Amino acid sequence: MTWERMTEDPDPNICAASNGYLYNIIGNLADYSKDAPAFSEEELLGWVTKQYDTWQSIPEESRDVLRVWMDQGYLSDPGVDISLSGKEEYTMIPLYNRLGGVTANITTFAAINRNARYPDEAFRVIDYLLDPEVQQTSNIFQYCMQGLPVYTGTGNSDTPSGSCWQMNETNYKAITEMQEQINAANFPGPVDANLWTVQWYDEEARKKSVHEKYVLIEMLLAES
Structure with a gap:
């Protein structure tokens, strides 16, 4: 299944298992032929928001899926x-990425x-x-x-x-x-590190964090 389907699954264990690192959820992070991210800032914000909303919807007793x-x-x-x-x-239960496979x-x-x-x-x-x-x-x-x-x-x-x-x-x-x-296969590096530090708990902070990290990722890839 895709990551989006994990977040919508009626089994709370699968929903809980969808709460993983963004770089594993996204899969392919960059288009190296263009030295640019393989996703837009709007997509990133949407994934972070969905990840937060899904986690909030899971009953607390079902959040202890062993990661x-x-x-x-x-x-x-x-x-x-x-x-x-x-x-x-x-x-x-693997953390599926948005393309329906495993990173x-x-x-x-x-x-x-x-x-x-x-x-x-x-x-x-x-x-x-x-x-x-x-x-x-x-x-x-x-x-x-x-x-x-x-x-x-x-x-x-x-x-x-x-x-x-x-x-x-x-x-x-x-x-x-x-x-x-x-x-999808990634060599962990600066792009992953920036995705790892995106904030998600507050809507205003989330938008600000996503924008700052996305701009930084663009700069890093342009310089690579």
């Missing part, structure tokens, strides 16, 4: 660690400088790190990076013993189904 993120083999929330490898089977945030990447003195050796290092077994067992991936490794088999029944990414069959299937719905 979690994937980190080091766990679904994590402040003060809560949920293991995916035990007997518990979880219902996972992936790329938190870590590797690259080789075009002026590298040893490019072939550098490539071999990256090639080694991207080996499926290394992605699932290396301390670098398990404890030094946020999010799932890019190997899509991570967590399946073939995951090496001792890997913190082990999952039971139901939870692995739920994660896989969400991965298959990814239709």
